[in-house]
Amino acid sequence: MSQVSRDVIVIETPNLTRKESAPPRLTLKNITKEYPGCLANDNISMSLENGEIHALLGENGAGKSTLVKAIYGVVAPNAGELIWEGSSVKISNPANARDLGIGMVFQHFSLFETLSVSQNIELCLSKEQLASIPDLSQRISQLSEQYGLNVDPDKYVHSLSIGERQRVEIMRCLVQSVKLLILDEPTSVLTPQEVAGLFVVLKQLSKEGCSILFISHKLHEVTEICQSATILRAGKVVDTCNPKEETPASLAKMMVGDLAEQDAGYTKKTGDKVCLEVINLSLSSAQPFGTQLKNIQFDLVAGEILGIAGVAGNGQEELMSAISGEDSRAAPDMIKLNQVPIGDLGAGKRRQLGMAYVPEERLGRGAVPDMSLSENTLLTHSKGFIHKGIVDWKGLKSYTSQLIDSFKVKCHGEFSEAQSLSGGNLQKFIMGREIGQSPKVLICAHPTWGVDVGAALAIHQALLKLRDEGAAILLVSEDIDELFLLADRMAAVCDGFLSPVIRCEDTNIDQIGQWMAGTFISETDTPSKEASA
Amino acid sequence: MIQVTARIEPSKLMTFASPLLAIFLTLIFGSILFSLLDKDPLQAMHLLLIAPLSDAYNFSEMLVKMGPLLLCAVGLSLCYRANLWNIGAEGQLLIGALGGSAMALQFVDSEAWFALPLTLIAGILSGMLWAAIPTFLKLKFNSNLILTTIMFNYIALYLLLWGVHGPLRDPDGFGFPESAIFSDATILPLLNEDGRAHIGIIFAILLAIFAAFVLAKSHLGFQIKVFGADEPAARYAGFNQTKLTWAVMLFAGALAGLAGVSEVAGPIGQLVPGISPGYGYSAIIVAYLGRLHPLGALLSATFMAVLYMGGDLAQIEMGIPIAVVGMFQGVLLFFLLACDFFIHYRLTFPSNSQYQN
Structure with a gap:
């Protein structure tokens, strides 16, 4: 039985000057949540003042999501206490939380598309x-x-x-009438301009006394709007700070411990040999809520990385499927690999022609969760390991062990199941597997999404090394900073249209941001709806 | 208090212990049931499980039942591994029998050496055809394989009844719904003069070994496993789903068809309405009990055949209705699914609550 009582909620318009005397909006005491095999939250204590914008920082898997779900009543902690405006409460479901005045915006929206x-x-x-x-x-x-x-x-x-x-x-x-608003990575789906708009709203809410708990991976955003921050690592609170007094780099250091190497300042390259041509690619959506590709045209040059920016769901997934061959409905001439029309070939055939693909979902698509790493190597790398239809398991196992060594994949060995690896290590493995086939063209989706800083650095360097060896790389990412760091040329997608391709040094975040919102569409094609107001 | 918690990794031990545990629980359940029916449970169990193996004749009868079960179950194991829910082994078996009989009846008065191979091939092709139609419908129109294969079981049954009442009926058979007795040239050689066990059982065992080899060592087998475990990964890797679906379904159809034709060209020796006591359906349980592994199916098909045999013996000697066999199979599958739960979950006994209770 929950002890939620509406009588507890008395403060209508909190006065910021009374902050000292009023109890904090929410205090967590020793919250602990254990999942099988993993202690997601380990004795977490923190406190949120009225009208405070508080950042919750940590790498993927540090326990941020579990903690906010415990606050919002989605998961029940094994131990610990929640104190809401001075009195202990038990929040057993989201309705309880909403009754108290806690609102949450999830990373994936829960709206019905067919309703107003x-x-x-x-x-x-x-x-x-x-x-x-x-x-x-x-x-x-x-x-x-x-x-x-x-x-x-x-x-x-x-x-x-x-x-x-x-x-x-x-x-x-x-x-x-929310009093605590929880936002789980709210900016990951927004263009830079939309982010700025969101921050104005958040600041106004905070001024009116609403507390905001803000989860983000983008540290410059945290330093911009948050008044305090709690940093989690492996389920524990490792630090608290005032982000205004910190830099993104110092925050990153608190999150991951020490940064071994600097991940910045790579040289840009220019290639001259066109490797992959996409010519007037138009494709209706294969799924009911997918995006239609409209007149997409670009070249991929050997020895260059082409970065494609865009807010998720604007046709990236469809474009990559059409290029990788998972979706082979395109006309043959729409996609050419070294002059060979491949638009209607299946993914297997395109692999044989020298294409490799690092997909967005690692577990469940890039790797089979309950198969060993050796078996997962065979998934896409069968060349040389099949003799008359029979698998050379011995050769495959020794190759996989080498792969694990050279890409520093942390695991027990080639027999480890893919699902036993952390996200970053699995990504390094998949990256290594695809690069190990010496592809002519590599399509790479969100390579460092949810990956810790060390692994991200290794992945970036592997990509650049492949580029320098003469491969053409198509890098699709929602992280603009990463694109500017790695790409030699850039473009953006919006609503199934691709913007013009521009050299990285000739553009800036503002322009790409506007392209992500679709400003280029009216110049080049039929007018489309404005992505943001 | 007892709590159910997810295991971090699926338990290997439980994967193999689960079928044994399920068999054990089924036996306990059976004993209670027999006691309630005023039958001596020990005697019933002896008849059901031990007597079928006790002498050469019974053993050979057991093998006669094991053959079709094993053939169907091996095919189904591969289908289920590839996430193709083929429930149609029964229909494929019946059509195999029908097609094989149609061929065999061309050789009633013949001694030709090729009569038997042609009969077997006709049965195999008929089974493949019967698997091919639902496969085509699935690939072309994305129809539900479970539903179409089940419907095709019924169509097969009525086609068989039509055949045996109509064109394939023995003209000299006094109107009985039976075909003419097959010529010896179309009858599978016996393994041993004492019983009815025939060479088809050897085929079944060899095919089980072959399927196990394909699954473990070949690239094709690997692709089948990937499709079953993780379809998006298979599509990402570019495996040809259409080809694989055809290969697996046709293989299963061929095996079930061979099982059917081996019945009519084996122990029965003619086409009759009641060819199969539901071998194709029992094979689903056999496949699961054998952990969807062809060699596991070898063990579980033996167990299931013993149960079939024992059911007959129990009916003759103790008047236990034959429906008991079907019930045993159902209860066994039920316990098996329940025990499989513990492959991914385990029970824990939180220490703090020990004192409270």
Whole structure:
């Protein structure tokens, strides 16, 4: 039985000057959550003041998500205490949390595409809350104006851009008069301009006394808007600090311990031999909610990295499928590898012609979770290990062991199951497997997503080494900083269109950001909806 | 208090212990049931499990039942490994029998050496055809393989009944729904003069070994396993799903067809309506009990054949209804699935609650 009582919630308009006397909005005491084989949260204690924007930092797997899920009532901690505005509470489900005034915006939105904004918001309100709001649409419009959210209550969600959808999620929390807003990597799906807009909203909320718990991997954002930060490593609180007094580099150091090497300042290269041509590639979407590719045209040059920026879901996945051959519906001439038309060939055939692919999902696509690393090597690297249809397991095992050594993959051995490796180590393995085939063209999606700093450095260096050996690399990433670090030329996708390709030194984050929002489309093609308002 | 927690890694021990545990639980369940029926459980168990192996005749009868079970189960193991839910072994077996019979009846008065190979090939091809139709429907129209294969089981059964009542009926058979007795030239050689066990059982065992080899050593077998374990990875790797689906389904159809034709050209010697006591369905249990491994199927098919045999003996000697065999199979599968839960989960007994309780 939960002990949530509405009487506890008394502070209507918290006064910042009374901060000292008022109890903190939320205090965590020794929160511990254990999953089989892993202590996700180990005795975590922290406290959130009223109106504070508090960053929760840590590498993937440090325990951030588990902690916020415990606060929002999605997971039940094994031990520890939550103190909400001075009194101990037990939050056993998200409805409890919402009743207290805790709102959360997940990384993956939970909106119904076929319903309007106000219907979506109505769905998550309790009866009492609904009764207290005479006209929901009007309330939404009013809040929208108050916070500059630009949310139209009558629009259908499927017609909204990602940034707008996120604002609907925030609106959903605002309608419930939220006192603590939890945001899980809110900026990873936004263009730089949209991020700036979000920060304005967050700052205003904080000024009005709403506490914000902010999870992000982008450290410069944390230094920009957060007033305090708690740093987690392997489930433990390792440090707290005031981000305003820190630099992104010093924060990174707290997150991972010591940075061995600097991951910056790579030289840009120019190649001259076109390796892969994509010519007027248009392809309807294979899935109901996929993106249609429209007139995509670019060249991949040997010895160069072409970076493709873009907010997730703007056609990256479809483009990579069409190039890798998982989706072989394109006309043969739309894609040419060294002059050979390959648009209609399957993925296996394209591999034989010298294409390699590092997909976004490592476990479950790039590697079979419950197969050994040797078997996972065979998944894409069968050349030389098959004689008359029979697998040369001995050769494969010794090759895999070499691979593990040379790419410094931390594991027990070639017999380890793929799922027993951490994300970064598995990525190094997959990277090594694909690079080990000496590909002419490597397609690489989000290579360092969720990977720790050390592994990311190794992956970056491996990519650059492959480039210097003369391979053409297509690098698709949502991390603009990474693209600028590695790519020799850049382009952006928006709504299935590809922007012009530009040399990295001739552009800047602002321009690419605008391209990500689709500003190039009106110049080159039919006008499309604005991605952000 | 007992808690269920997920294991960090699937338990290897439990993977192999689970079938044994399930058999053990089934026996306990059976004993209780026999006691309630006022039958001596020890005698019933003896008849069900030990008597079938006790003399040469019974052993050979057991092998007669093991053959079709093993053939079907080996094919199904490969299908299930590749995530193809083929429930159609029964229909493929019946059609194999029908097609084989149609061929065998061309040789009723013949002594030709090629009569037997042609009969077997006709049976195998018929089984493959019967597997090919649902496969085509799945690949072309993305139809549900489970549903189509089940429906094809019924179509096969009624086709068989039509054949045996119509075109394949023995003209001199006084109107009985049976075909003419096959010529010796189309009958599989016996292994041993004492019983009915025939050379088809050797085929079954060799094919099980072959399938095990393909699965463990060949690139094709690897691709089958990847498809079953992780379809997106198989597509990412560029494995040809269409080819693999055809290969696996046709192999399973061929094996089930061979099982069917081996029945009519073996122990039965003519086409009759009741060819199979549900071998194709029992083979699903055999495949799972054998951990979807062809060599595991060898053991589990033997066990299941013993159960079939024992059911007959128990009916004759103790008046236990033959339906007991079907019930035993069902309970066995039930316990097996329950025990398989512990491959991925385990029970823990949190220490702090020991004192509270």
